[in-house]
Amino acid sequence: MSDLTQATRYGVLQRDIEHEIEIKRSRFICYLSRVETETQAREFVDLIRAEHRLARHHCTAFVLGADRMVRRSNDDGEPSGTAGLPMLEALTLFTRPAGSTADLSDTIAVVVRYFGGVLLGAGGLVRAYSDSVSQALTQARFYTRQRMRLLTLPAPHAAAGRWENEIRAAGIEVLGTAYETDHAAIRLAVQDRPETVTGAQRRIAALTQGAAQATDAGVSWVDLQ
Template structure:
């Protein structure tokens, strides 16, 4: 298991489905990119593509799932071993989103449908075709960052809750909402799950409440 300090707090995910077709010596390679969050979802996405392309000779797949991208699988679906699934997986794991300097895309499955064009491509040709089909689809796709957020609860007197909410929002803190109860209000907050961000929030709360309130940790959640 990863040490907590090494856990990724952001990674890239698709904003929507993406498709791209590549033709190599009359063979058609159609790549579908789908966002998935489990092996089961990847399998379901693959089955839908297979239904749409029943006449295709091959439906090769690769997926990367999870914040740390630990869940990785590929399938050659009848192509010579190592000529389809692995090159596709390599394309997924090496891709860098525009404006980023690390390869961090995850929660994604690539499905490449091949219609044979009558000309044998050889092992090297297949590797390049499957890899290029995924790489080109990724270049055309759009992505956003998924952020790991840490949630907190701040207890507040009814008379101060509104003012504290406004000051926290003005300071760039995400206020998820406020629950008003008989004994007081509970302000729900969220920040990026990073040590320096938590420290800054604690200092802001100490200043805001004159040291009278302490944050309650409410766990983490992925957003995006």
């Protein structure tokens, strides 16, 4: 992503991940979760702490927002710079499968360590915490979260299902349909660019034979497969 301040898309987790590795009898259990605010991130940390009260360390890192400017990490008692920062780097440098840039965001990693009695040294800790997060990320699947222009298309009840299928086949994202008393409202999403919106309106007009016109419903972030 060449200009994070102008980001219009980024990667997010589809579901939570738990992954464990063992190094010289120490257990490192990595939890990944999707969060959208610092409050949600800290609530997730509290949840993991409560689940692993006997663990010696609960180290954390998270990155938030389309621009990925909110970045926090915590060593939680490990030597400074040996846990939280390597975890944060593992998050921010991660490239999704088939991706061309590192763009993962809205993600928190918590690594719980149960000490096995063998000191790993600074270098060993850096590798352990970094590998714990990196290996967990390889188990994950992702959505592309993209800023989209929303459209609403009114449709007769009898035609709504057919229109949905034809619009989807034309490459327009269908978010769902709300059935009102006298009509159905098909919710659509297209890239937030004037030429894309205009093109979508033309395709919709052709598919419906001019029977209906989609109206602008604003801009929102949408999860895409």
